[in-house]
Amino acid sequence: VRAVADERSKEDYEYGKAAVVHFLKVRLTDEQVEDFKKEQVRVEINHPNYRAMTLIPEEVKQELIKDLTSD
Numbered sequence: 001v002r003a004v005a006d007e008r009s010k011e012d013y014e015y016g017k018a019a020v021v022h023f024l025k026v027r028l029t030d031e032q033v034e035d036f037k038k039e040q041v042r043v044e045i046n047h048p049n050y051r052a053m054t055l056i057p058e059e060v061k062q063e064l065i066k067d068l069t070s071d
Contacts, residue, residue, distance in 0.1 A: 001026055033068050036061075 003024035028036065041056040041064075056064070 001028060001032060028068065033065075036068065037065055 003026045006023035006025060041061050042053055043056060044053040045051060
């Protein structure tokens, strides 16, 4: 699932600054949320100038599931 940068990030670049924290939005279908609950989850950056990957700890995943399933 690809993330989309928050609009505030765009403003930072327009002013020639880079924020220390970047907020990303991820939209998941109901099916993807169910998969998220069952599978090991990772965050991956795949950019020509920077690549990284890390697994999301189970405690963090459980908190994200609460966010994904709340009304």
